[in-house]
Amino acid sequence: MTNGNLLDKAYNPHDVEKRWYKFWEDENLFAAKEESGQRSYSIVIPPPNVTGVLHMGHALNNVLQDILCRYRRLRGDNVLWMPGTDHAGIATQNVVEKKLSKEGTDRHRLGREKFIEEVWTWREKYGSAIIHQLKRLGASCDWNRERFTMDEGLSKAVRKVFVQLYNEGLIYQGSYIINWCHRCHTALADLEVEHEEVEGNLYHIRYPFPSGEGGITVATTRPETMLGDTAVAVNPEDERYAALKEISVVLPLMNRLIPIIRDRYVDLSFGTGALKVTPAHDPNDFEIGKRHNLPAVKVIGDDGKMTEEAGKFKGLDRSECRKALTEELKNAGLLEKVIPHRHNVGHCYRCRTMVEPNLSKQWFVSVKPLAEKAAEAVRNGKTRIIPDMWNKTYFDWIDNIRDWCISRQIWWGHQIPAWTCEACGKLIVSMETPETCPGCGAKQLIQESDVLDTWFSSALWPFSTMGWPEDTALLRTFYPTSVLVTGFDILFFWVARMMMMGIHFMGDVPFEDVYVHALVRDEEGKKMSKSTGNVIDPLSVIEKYGTDAFRFTLAAFAAQGRDVRMSEKRVEGYRHFVNKLWNAARFALMNLPEAGPHPEKQTDIISLPDRWILSRLCKVTDAVAQGLDAYRFNDAAAAVYQFVWHEFCDWYLEAVKPALYGKQGAQKQAASVRVLERVLRDTLILLHPFMPFITEEIWHKLPGTKGSVMKAVFPSDAPDAATVLSDADAESEMGLLISVITGIRNIRGEMNISPSLELDAVVQSGDEAVRKTLSEHRDIVTNLARIASLSVQVPGEKPKAAATAVADAVTIFIPLEGIIDFDREIERLEKEILKTANELTASSKKLSNEDFLSKAPADVVAKVREKQELFIEKRQKLQSNLDRIKGIELK
RNA sequence: GGGCGGAUAGCUCAGCCGGGAGAGCAUCGGCCUUACAAGCCGAGGGUCACAGGUUCGAUCCCUGUUCCGCCUACCA
Numbered sequence: 001m002t003n004g005n006l007l008d009k010a011y012n013p014h015d016v017e018k019r020w021y022k023f024w025e026d027e028n029l030f031a032a033k034e035e036s037g038q039r040s041y042s043i044v045i046p047p048p049n050v051t052g053v054l055h056m057g058h059a060l061n062n063v064l065q066d067i068l069c070r071y072r073r074l075r076g077d078n079v080l081w082m083p084g085t086d087h088a089g090i091a092t093q094n095v096v097e098k099k100l101s102k103e104g105t106d107r108h109r110l111g112r113e114k115f116i117e118e119v120w121t122w123r124e125k126y127g128s129a130i131i132h133q134l135k136r137l138g139a140s141c142d143w144n145r146e147r148f149t150m151d152e153g154l155s156k157a158v159r160k161v162f163v164q165l166y167n168e169g170l171i172y173q174g175s176y177i178i179n180w181c182h183r184c185h186t187a188l189a190d191l192e193v194e195h196e197e198v199e200g201n202l203y204h205i206r207y208p209f210p211s212g213e214g215g216i217t218v219a220t221t222r223p224e225t226m227l228g229d230t231a232v233a234v235n236p237e238d239e240r241y242a243a244l245k246e247i248s249v250v251l252p253l254m255n256r257l258i259p260i261i262r263d264r265y266v267d268l269s270f271g272t273g274a275l276k277v278t279p280a281h282d283p284n285d286f287e288i289g290k291r292h293n294l295p296a297v298k299v300i301g302d303d304g305k306m307t308e309e310a311g312k313f314k315g316l317d318r319s320e321c322r323k324a325l326t327e328e329l330k331n332a333g334l335l336e337k338v339i340p341h342r343h344n345v346g347h348c349y350r351c352r353t354m355v356e357p358n359l360s361k362q363w364f365v366s367v368k369p370l371a372e373k374a375a376e377a378v379r380n381g382k383t384r385i386i387p388d389m390w391n392k393t394y395f396d397w398i399d400n401i402r403d404w405c406i407s408r409q410i411w412w413g414h415q416i417p418a419w420t421c422e423a424c425g426k427l428i429v430s431m432e433t434p435e436t437c438p439g440c441g442a443k444q445l446i447q448e449s450d451v452l453d454t455w456f457s458s459a460l461w462p463f464s465t466m467g468w469p470e471d472t473a474l475l476r477t478f479y480p481t482s483v484l485v486t487g488f489d490i491l492f493f494w495v496a497r498m499m500m501m502g503i504h505f506m507g508d509v510p511f512e513d514v515y516v517h518a519l520v521r522d523e524e525g526k527k528m529s530k531s532t533g534n535v536i537d538p539l540s541v542i543e544k545y546g547t548d549a550f551r552f553t554l555a556a557f558a559a560q561g562r563d564v565r566m567s568e569k570r571v572e573g574y575r576h577f578v579n580k581l582w583n584a585a586r587f588a589l590m591n592l593p594e595a596g597p598h599p600e601k602q603t604d605i606i607s608l609p610d611r612w613i614l615s616r617l618c619k620v621t622d623a624v625a626q627g628l629d630a631y632r633f634n635d636a637a638a639a640v641y642q643f644v645w646h647e648f649c650d651w652y653l654e655a656v657k658p659a660l661y662g663k664q665g666a667q668k669q670a671a672s673v674r675v676l677e678r679v680l681r682d683t684l685i686l687l688h689p690f691m692p693f694i695t696e697e698i699w700h701k702l703p704g705t706k707g708s709v710m711k712a713v714f715p716s717d718a719p720d721a722a723t724v725l726s727d728a729d730a731e732s733e734m735g736l737l738i739s740v741i742t743g744i745r746n747i748r749g750e751m752n753i754s755p756s757l758e759l760d761a762v763v764q765s766g767d768e769a770v771r772k773t774l775s776e777h778r779d780i781v782t783n784l785a786r787i788a789s790l791s792v793q794v795p796g797e798k799p800k801a802a803a804t805a806v807a808d809a810v811t812i813f814i815p816l817e818g819i820i821d822f823d824r825e826i827e828r829l830e831k832e833i834l835k836t837a838n839e840l841t842a843s844s845k846k847l848s849n850e851d852f853l854s855k856a857p858a859d860v861v862a863k864v865r866e867k868q869e870l871f872i873e874k875r876q877k878l879q880s881n882l883d884r885i886k887g888i889e890l891k
Numbered sequence: 892g893g894g895c896g897g898a899u900a901g902c903u904c905a906g907c908c909g910g911g912a913g914a915g916c917a918u919c920g921g922c923c924u925u926a927c928a929a930g931c932c933g934a935g936g937g938u939c940a941c942a943g944g945u946u947c948g949a950u951c952c953c954u955g956u957u958c959c960g961c962c963u964a965c966c967a
Contacts, residue, residue, distance in 0.1 A: 010929070177965095195964080202967085220967060267966050275967055284965045344964085357965090389895070393962070396894065400964095488962085519961090556915085557904080561896070563960085565903065573916060576929045587926030634905070638914075653926080742933090748921090749933030755922055786924075786932090839911075846910085851947035860910055860948095867911070 007589060007701065011582035011694060013546030020696045021135060029710045030140045032080035034473040041077040042478035043069060044462050045141060046486050046494065047149065049088035050123055051095050054133035056520035056566055057487060059538040063554045064517060064633060065485045066139050070689040071628050072482075073140075074714040080478045082465050083134070083141035085127065086149040089413040089454040090184050090350045096122050096412070112411050112449075119412050136539060138547050138692045140710075147465040149457040150414070157464035158414045158457045159431045161505060166418075166429045170366045171406075173418075173427075177286040178405050180358035181348040182304035186409040187362050189453060190402060191492055193346040193355050202271065202341035203326065206334045207232055207249035210257060216241075216249055217336055219271030221343055222281075223329070224321045226251065227310045228299035229258055231277040233288060236262040238273050252334050253325065254311055261292050280359040296359050302409075304356070318356070363407040363416060363450065370500035371401045377499060383509045386631055387560045390488060390516045397492050404497075406453045413451030420446050459497035462510035479506060483513040491516065515631045518563040541571055548691035549575035555690050556637040577641060578694055581687070584649050585698040588680050591660045592673060592703055605667045608737075608777055609655035610675040611730035616647050617679050618726045621715045624686050640686050648679060651738065655780050664779075677704060682715040682724070733773045736808055737780055743805035743812045744785035750828050751803055751821060758788040762802070762813040764795045770809050787814075801888055804829070804881040806874045811881070822885060829882040836875045843868040 024030060032042070043065050048058055069081045093107075096119050100106055107115040131146065147154060165171040178187040203223045208215035216232055229251055234241040241260075248257045265288055266275045279289030279296035289296055299310040306313045306321050313321045329335040346355045375398045377383050378391060385391050407416060419428045423442035428434050436443050457464070462481055466474040480502070486495060495514055502510030541550050545568075552574045557564045620643040627636025658664055659672040681702060688695040688709050699709035715724065744761055753759070761781075765771050774781065775792045782790050795811070801820050802813040843864050846852045853861060 007926090009927075218967080222967085265965090270966050277967095282965080282967080284967080287965085343966090393895070396963075491962095559905070562904075563897095567903085569916075570903075572929085576927095579929050580927065583927035583930085585926085590926070630907095632907095635907095638905075642914085649927085650931090654931095745932060746934090750920095752921070755924070755932075842911075846948075849947060852910095853947085855947045856910075863910080 007582065007586040007698075009583075009586075011546075011579050013548065013578075013693060016697045017136075017138070017547055017693045020693050021138065023696075024140065024708070024710065025143070027708065029708060030081070030142050031144065032142050032474075032478070033078050034477055036078040036477075038076060038078040040080070040477050040482075041069070041072040042080040042082070042481040043483055043485065044082040044465060044481055045084060046484075046490070047084045047086040047147075047458065047461060048130045049091055050085045050127040050130075050148070051088055051091050052085075052130045054130055054137075054538055056536060056538055056564075058130070058134070059137060059550070060517060060520050060554050060558065060564060061485060061487060062134055062137055062139050063551045064515070064558060066137065066692075067551075067555060067633065067689040068483065068485070068628065069140055070692060070710070071714070073710060074685060074688065074712060075717060076713065078477070080145075080474075081139075081141045082145055082147065082478075083131070083139075083143060084147035084149075084461075084465060085130065086454055086458050086461075087123075087413065089408060089410055089451060090186065092119060092123075093410045093412040094184065094350065107411065115411055133539060136542055136547065138551065140692075145465070149454065149461075149464075153467065154457060154460070154464045155414055156431075157460050157468055158452065159417045160469045161460060161501065162417055162452070162456075163429055163431050164505075165365060170369065171363060172366060173361065173363050175359060175361045176364070176405075177281075177283040177357050178360050178362050179346060179355040180302065180360065181351065181353055181355050182302070183351050183353040184348060184410070185302065187358075187360060187405055187407060188348060188355060189405050189455075192349045194349045195344040196347055197342055198345050200341050200343055200345070201338045203338050204272065204336040205252065205276075205329060206336055207252060207258075207276075208334070209246045210248060210250055211246075216260065216274045217272045218274045218276040220276055221341060222322075223326055224306070224313075224318055225278045225281045225299065226276055227254060227306070227313060227325075228278045228280050228297040229276045230279060230289065230294040230297060231259050231261045231292065233261045233263045233266050233275045233277050234273060235264060235266040235268050237264075238266070238268050240273055252332060253328060259292075259294075261288075261294075263288050263291065282357050286359065298359050300356055300358065302358070302360070362405050363418075363452075365404040365406055365456075367401050367404050367500065370504055371398045371496075373503045374398055374496060374499035377503060377509045383499065383511060383514060385514045385516060387516065389561060390491065390514075393488070394491060394496065398496050401496075404453075406456050407448075407450040408453055409450055411451065413454060414457060416448040416450050416452060418448040420448070422446060455493055455497055458494055459501040460505070462498055462502055463506050468505070475506075479510070480508050481511045483515055484511040485515045485517065487519060488516045489519070513631075517558060518561070520564045520566050536566055536568065541568060544568070545571045545575045546578060546693075548694045549578045551692075552577065552637060552641075552690050555633045556641070558633040560632065577645065578691060580645055580649060581683075581691075581694060582698070584644070584653065585680060585701070587653060588676055589701060589703075592677055594703055605665075606671045606675065607656070607659055607664075607668055608730060608733055609652055609659075609780070610672055611727050612734035613648065613652040613656075613679050614675060614724050615727035615730050616643060616652075617682055617715070618724045620647075621682065621686060621724070625714070625716060628689070637690060640683075640690070644683060644687070648683065651734075651784075652679070654784055655737075658779055658783060677702070678723070681705060682718075684709055685712045685715055688712070733777075736770060736773055736810070737777055737784075739807040740774065740810055740812060741781055741785045743807040743810075744781075744787060744814065747803045747805055747812070747814050747828075748786075751816070751824055753816075753819070755786055757819075759786075759814050759816075760789045760791070761785065761787045762791045762793060762799050762815065763810050764793045764798075764813070765810045766795050767809045774810070798881075798884065804878075804885075805832075806877045806881075809873075811877050822888070825885055826882065829878055829885065833875060833878045833882065836871050836878060840868070840871045840875060843871065 046061060069079050073079050097107055179193045181188055200221050202219050202221055204217050204219050206215045206217045218232060232249055246260060248259045251258050265284060277285045277288050277294060279286045279294055280298040281300060297309050299307055300318055301307045304318055306316045308314055313325060326335060348355050375395060378385060378394060385394060417430060419434055421437035421439060421442050422444035424437060424440040426437055426439035434445055437445060463475060463479055466472060466479060468475060498510045549571055553571045620639050623639035624636045627639060656672050659668045662669045684695040684699050696709050699705050740763060763774055771792050778790045799813045799815040801817045802815045803820060803825050805812045846864050847868060
């Protein structure tokens with residue numbers, strides 16, 4: 001009769017996870033259809049670095065995407081989740097260079113071509129590590145479509161975009177101040193510089209007048225740059241310098257005459273009001289220099305050492321130079337003072353080295369025209385950013401955007417498709433490698449050695465991965481993508497740039513929604529970092545607690561706009577939930593016929609708990625759908641958690657046991673078997689997006705199911721969904737039983753009565769419907785409250801020496817002749833009365849307030865009135881019970 | 892400098908359109924009730940950061956303050 005498919009006593013995730021992941025891949029269940037009659041749903045993965053190993057941020061990011069993808073599949077969508085990695089130019093080059101250095105060589109000795117080969121070899125070996133790790137999370141990406149930003153197709157897209165933007169005048173080359181990292185030996189975009197406050201000094205240096213008498217004192221945090229000064233600037237409104245007759249000063253140590261200029265940029269209130277101008281080493285000075293036609297003298301070289309122009313300081317490292325130079329100034333009596341000064345200094349986001357603003361010839365994208373459209377698309381709702389507080393951040397940045405430096409002086413990346421003719425100097429930008437110079441026909445063409453910023457190729461990700469620039473079926477089916485799921489840390493780096501490129505090249509936004517999730521922090525709210533030593537490795541968590549528990553934890557804590565604080569303890573809690581589900585299934589399987597439930601029969605009598613749980617299932621299904629549709633993962637997770645544990649397990653399974661055991665006849669048993677199976681089956685579907693492994697495992701054990709749970713239909717869309725109906729009567733009747741049972745349990749608990757002691761209970765109610773419900777479901781109450789008998793009465797004579805409780809319109813009596821502890825019962829009732837009285841004062845206060853009565857909406861007033869009456873009645877009953885107990889005790 | 896977010900039970904956090912303060916964990920008491928001790932039953936615990944304001948009514952809306960966290964910025 002019962003099912004032979006019994007489960008182990010505890011859930012063991014390890015082999016289950018491996019088995020089902022392989023099954024899904026073998027069955028091709030993650031595959032998107034290029035064309036289908038279904039609704040399309042697509043997500044492109046934020047490509048992790050090839051050098052990356054999975055951290056908590058990836059885990060959260062990908063689990064949320066997987067939840068969405070699995071959910072949409074259950075809703076019947078044709079889902080594409082496009083996976084891949086990016087080539088992480090600087091980071092990868094650094095890693096491989098480190099490896100070479102260990103081997104006693106370096107990239108220059110290898111040469112460019114050999115070095116690139118080395119990187120590819122490295123990638124073959126280690127580059128897929130993170131992909132395997134994503135699989136451990138259960139990620140249901142369409143792996144057959146995995147992409148890499150350096151793939152041929154994607155590289156072609158990069159070249160096409162570069163050439164087109166160049167031809168449109170949106171890419172230009174020029175000498176500007178850029179951020180230079182001496183360690184990575186490359187230019188960086190403004191975004192790639194991280195500002196950090198450091199303790200520095202403000203050096204006050206006097207620049208004498210040519211006459212030798214007097215001078216102007218300037219203040220600087222980087223004294224070594226003075227060697228490249230080409231002017232001193234003061235504000236034209238500055239009265240201190242208004243009467244100044246001198247037109248130049250002598251640059252100390254260099255003995256060069258430099259002009260005194262007047263520029264509104266200079267801040268009157270800072271330092272001495274005089275600014276040294278170094279156009280080659282400061283972005284503002286560069287601008288001032290342009291305005292005043294000043295020469296730019298580069299004194300710090302790309303290698304971090306002082307150049308020829310630095311005179312006798314040539315060849316010194318910049319920090320050595322600072323030391324030597326300030327020493328000399330001091331000796332010359334020109335260093336007036338040095339005061340400590342906190343200020344922000346830029347650091348390379350890849351290697352933390354201090355970056356140097358440096359004049360350099362680079363390639364730039366003129367982003368303003370692109371950015372305007374990207375801003376507009378969010379303003380007019382074409383793309384929604386969720387939660388919307390990020391809109392402001394997005395606009396702040398994109399509305400104030402500056403040109404994007406896209407060239408990098410490294411080798412690993414997309415080499416810029418530009419060539420210079422050695423003969424005539426002509427610049428050729430072209431998709432294909434040119435054979436001859438179109439200008440002079442010469443064959444000596446030299447390709448630009450710089451490569452493009454990695455983000456330049458990532459910006460094309462939503463369409464380059466789908467085959468662009470070809471017109472592919474994939475693009476037609478899945479572009480624009482449905483949602484981008486990402487952390488806010490790359491909102492500018494990546495999201496904004498994808499918006500710009502998508503709109504420009506596809507004529508449409510790259511995604512309808514952008515869901516910005518939080519950062520994962522440690523349990524104290526600190527950012528996880530290797531140096532702090534507070535990182536939790538997601539894989540070790542999975543190893544210890546199972547993927548499903550881990551995933552559910554992430555979902556449950558992924559509230560919008562809030563960081564996720566991760567600790568193993570929390571995962572442990574949700575492992576208990578996984579196990580709870582497991583055991584509920586185990587129980588079900590013990591009670592379901594092997595062949596599955598019989599089909600519905602007219603003669604089946606569906607019981608109150610059956611109707612109730614179906615109604616609850618209906619509600620929780622809605623809640624999960626609403627939660628996921630609105631990216632409220634925590635709401636969805638909480639709803640299903642509450643349902644499974646506290647409704648299905650705590651109440652339904654307990655209430656339905658007698659029927660399942662056949663104690664109420666074959667008809668009720670058949671109905672309950674059917675409902676039990678149905679509810680468990682739907683629950684598995686609801687939980688599947690969160691906990692794919694255990695749900696698949698149970699699904700396969702459950703009689704009556706076939707194939708993968710991934711092919712199931714989300715309950716509310718299922719063809720037989722009509723049988724799961726919201727049922728207000730069932731909910732209120734069951735609610736009554738629950739409060740009566742809880743009342744009895746409360747008495748037992750508070751009175752410290754052993755559960756083994758068989759009690760009788762009497763309930764009295766003036767409401768006939770209430771009495772009817774209680775009588776009809778007497779067995780449920782006796783079972784769940786563990787009492788021997790339940791007598792349902794109209795209010796009348798009250799049992800003597802009884803403990804009492806009031807539940808809704810019911811007074812509960814537990815006769816405790818001989819064992820009642822009067823003091824304890826009096827204390828209990830007084831506590832209850834106090835609670836009720838407190839509620840009562842709150843509502844009385846409102847009802848005695850004229851303003852409330854006249855101004856509050858009628859339904860609110862009615863509600864308070866109703867509540868008031870209920871509390872009055874409850875208090876009366878409690879009070880009379882208390883009086884009786886006191887009377888009995890006195891005797 | 893500009894901006895954003897947070898402050899709710901011992902801890903971590905929910906709380907949507909203003910109308911009875913919730914969950915999980917932890918704590919305390921009682922249970923080996925044959926799906927689950929990774930469990931079951933029950934209980935205690937909060938001036939919703941502070942000060943004003945709007946409102947009949949504020950955890951929620953407005954203003955200010957304090958304390959955290961983050962983002963951004965070309966004051967040398």
